[in-house]
Amino acid sequence: MIKKIIGIILCAQLLLVHSTFVRADQVEERSWDNEIIYSLMIDRFSDGDSTNNIDINRRDPLSFHGGDFRGIIDRLDYLQKMNFTVIQLSSIFANREGGFHGEWVKDYFQPDPHFGTVDELNELVDEVHKRNMKIIIEFPIMPKEEYSDLEDAVLNSAKWWKENTSIDGFKMMNISELSLEFWKLFNKELNVNEESFFISAADQNLTADELSLYADAGFDSLVNVPLNEPLRYAFAKLDRPLEDLMSLEQQENSYPIMLEAFLDNQYLKRYTREMIEQETYPGSAWKRVLTYLYTQPNIPVIYYGTETGMDGSSAPDNTPLMSFQANQEMLDFVSKLGEVRQSQKALTKGTLELLYEKDGMIVFKREYESDTVLVAINNTTEDQMVRIPKNQLANDKELRGFLEDNLIRSSDKEYPIFVERERMEIFKVVDETGYNLFFILAIFIVFILFGLFLYVAWKRGKNRIPE
Numbered sequence: 001m002i003k004k005i006i007g008i009i010l011c012a013q014l015l016l017v018h019s020t021f022v023r024a025d026q027v028e029e030r031s032w033d034n035e036i037i038y039s040l041m042i043d044r045f046s047d048g049d050s051t052n053n054i055d056i057n058r059r060d061p062l063s064f065h066g067g068d069f070r071g072i073i074d075r076l077d078y079l080q081k082m083n084f085t086v087i088q089l090s091s092i093f094a095n096r097e098g099g100f101h102g103e104w105v106k107d108y109f110q111p112d113p114h115f116g117t118v119d120e121l122n123e124l125v126d127e128v129h130k131r132n133m134k135i136i137i138e139f140p141i142m143p144k145e146e147y148s149d150l151e152d153a154v155l156n157s158a159k160w161w162k163e164n165t166s167i168d169g170f171k172m173m174n175i176s177e178l179s180l181e182f183w184k185l186f187n188k189e190l191n192v193n194e195e196s197f198f199i200s201a202a203d204q205n206l207t208a209d210e211l212s213l214y215a216d217a218g219f220d221s222l223v224n225v226p227l228n229e230p231l232r233y234a235f236a237k238l239d240r241p242l243e244d245l246m247s248l249e250q251q252e253n254s255y256p257i258m259l260e261a262f263l264d265n266q267y268l269k270r271y272t273r274e275m276i277e278q279e280t281y282p283g284s285a286w287k288r289v290l291t292y293l294y295t296q297p298n299i300p301v302i303y304y305g306t307e308t309g310m311d312g313s314s315a316p317d318n319t320p321l322m323s324f325q326a327n328q329e330m331l332d333f334v335s336k337l338g339e340v341r342q343s344q345k346a347l348t349k350g351t352l353e354l355l356y357e358k359d360g361m362i363v364f365k366r367e368y369e370s371d372t373v374l375v376a377i378n379n380t381t382e383d384q385m386v387r388i389p390k391n392q393l394a395n396d397k398e399l400r401g402f403l404e405d406n407l408i409r410s411s412d413k414e415y416p417i418f419v420e421r422e423r424m425e426i427f428k429v430v431d432e433t434g435y436n437l438f439f440i441l442a443i444f445i446v447f448i449l450f451g452l453f454l455y456v457a458w459k460r461g462k463n464r465i466p467e
């Protein structure tokens with residue numbers, strides 16, 4: 001009898017541990033809309049092999065600086081710690097003289113000797129995969145007049161790299177250089193019916209309407225260039241209305257394919273510089289805008305140096321050699337945001353509903369099946385109290401903060417959300433009790449069984465006492 005009871009107690013405790021720590025959405029394989037992309041310029045990231053440093057000059061922003069595949073391998077643990085799941089390399093192809101950025105392609109079938117060999121690229125890909133991350137490559141389309149047989153070269157080269165390396169995808173750049181018909185054919189041969197292979201497309205010069213023409217060309221994803229300007233504008237200065245940004249995001253929430261949102265890339269003045277020009281303190285502004293980027297629907301793309309607050313004006317001053325002396329607080333913050341986005345399906349697959357917006361203070365709701373996440377960002381110069389009526393959210397719930405230990409309970413009719421000036425919080429909407437029913441029940445059962453155990457032991461002991 002005692003053994004049986006002990007057995008039941010142990011089982012109940014195992015169930016308890018199980019229900020508390022194992023979460024279904026963490027063990028499933030990641031789909032592409034779950035990824036967080038770290039985009040880097042190979043020459044400017046990390047120099048791991050000095051033998052390929054041909055004519056480098058780190059004092060000239062237009063010269064090669066020495067970064068290579070080996071250097072990226074050396075830094076993969078650093079990237080993994082920040083919870084990035086995809087590494088996006090700048091163009092790897094052999095370039096004309098001075099093409100440190102990789103975008104002056106001379107030969108689509110060779111890696112640039114500054115970056116390393118195909119074998120070294122394969123080693124990088126393997127190391128990325130060992131860490132349960134993925135790797136994609138930017139593929140710039142050269143101007144037609146500079147490249148004979150451009151279509152054949154692009155198609156055959158993409159096939160060659162796909163077959164001869166284990167890369168997970170491409171980001172085709174300047175897609176407007178080739179026809180829509182070409183892209184349909186390209187994707188039919190390389191991408192359609194291949195769920196794990198990812199082909200995304202970007203063009204810095206297309207408007208939202210022009211970009212939407214490519215939505216049914218067979219790409220997996222489009223880079224949301226039209227969102228970039230409103231996004232940068234909204235958070236570069238305090239007290240700016242966020243209405244335009246939010247309405248754009250809400251319209252796009254029904255887009256037929258995935259989209260990717262970014263703040264910086266190789267063509268833009270560093271966003272840090274824009275903040276400084278607006279007399280905004282970059283340290284806290286980056287936290288607000290990254291909180292936004294990680295909680296809106298598009299796949300977040302982070303450009304190298306974001307985590308160090310890298311500064312710089314227009315190209316080539318926007319891509320200095322990476323310094324790995326980052327501030328720990330920022331690394332922890334980026335890593336925390338990644339963890340939150342990865343664990344909450346509401347953030348990657350959910351609907352988006354704006355609940356409150358006024359002069360830089362926003363509260364929005366993301367919802368997927370029974371999961372609800374609430375995001376509150378105070379991009380203003382005042383502390384803010386926003387009262388969300390229960391009928392916009394739910395009854396009998398409470399809000400628990402992911403970023404800090406914030407807990408908000410409802411009053412009669414509303415949830416009072418207080419956010420200090422220039423701060424932000426991401427809330428999970430959970431049951432008011434704070435524990436799920438199963439948890440309470442399990443504790444209750446353990447308690448009863450333990451009582452029973454004591455009683456039986458006492459009874460036996462009593463029976464043994466001689467009369």
Ligand SMILES: [Ca+2]
Nearest residue numbers: 047049066068
């Ligand atoms: Ca090197």
Ligand SMILES: [Ca+2]
Nearest residue numbers: 191194195197
């Ligand atoms: Ca695909």
